[in-house]
Amino acid sequence: MKLFCDEMLGRLGHWLRAAGYDTAIAEGGMADAEIVAHCLAENRILGTRDRHLEERVQGGVPVVRLSENRVEDQARSLSAALGIDWQCAPFSRCMIDNAPLDPAPPEMVEQVPPRSRGAGGPARLCPECKRLYWPGGHVRPMAERLRKFAYG
Numbered sequence: 190m191k192l193f194c195d196e197m198l199g200r201l202g203h204w205l206r207a208a209g210y211d212t213a214i215a216e217g218g219m220a221d222a223e224i225v226a227h228c229l230a231e232n233r234i235l236g237t238r239d240r241h242l243e244e245r246v247q248g249g250v251p252v253v254r255l256s257e258n259r260v261e262d263q264a265r266s267l268s269a270a271l272g273i274d275w276q277c278a279p280f281s282r283c284m285i286d287n288a289p290l291d292p293a294p295p296e297m298v299e300q301v302p303p304r305s306r307g308a309g310g311p312a313r314l315c316p317e318c319k320r321l322y323w324p325g326g327h328v329r330p331m332a333e334r335l336r337k338f339a340y341g
Contacts, residue, residue: 190271193228195219197238198255201263206287208335209278213287221245236267264338275339279332280322283315291316293323 192212194202202214213233215224221242228235228250235252237243243254253270257263267273281290290313298312301323310324 191231191233193224193231193233193235195224195235195237195239195242198236198263200260201236201255201267203284204260204264204275204335204338205267205273206282206284207280207331208273208275208338209281210273211282211287225250234271261338268338275335279335280313280324280328283318283320283322285320286315286317288315288317290314290322293321297321 190210192202192205192210193215194205194212195215196217196219199214202212205212213227213231224235224242225246227233233250235242235246235250236255237252238255238257240254243252246252253267255263255266257266264273264275268275282288283290293312293314297314300321301312302325305323305325310328312321312323314321
């Protein structure tokens with residue numbers, strides 16, 4: 190499942206990436222026509238809170254319009270609408286550019302702080318932006334939030 194979140198759902202889009210979903214996020218000021226064209230070109234489901242954008246699509250692109258303000262509520266509604274599994278493939282995509290992460294080469298693992306290396310878990314590398322990811326102290330709270338999205 191490939192998703193596209195408009196600006197109003199940007200935070201939700203980042204959580205979808207954290208869960209492992211291929212999620213494009215609208216850049217600031219992106220025109221509605223550009224959003225629709227992007228969704229058509231990449232066969233993406235559009236997530237929005239904008240009823241005018243939903244009307245503009247008029248069946249050309251699958252769209253899920255959410256009315257909730259809080260990301261937790263948006264996550265639950267999106268789960269109900271699309272069957273989102275928030276435990277799909279956690280932390281397997283770059284949070285910046287959405288690329289699937291690769292295992293980090295051994296020489297890069299040395300860049301991980303020693304305290305985090307001892308915690309275990311894989312170090313991963315984004316093939317696009319070369320950002321290095323590892324299971325640091327921030328991962329546990331993020332994983333817990335994904336669990337709450339999944340199980341309430």
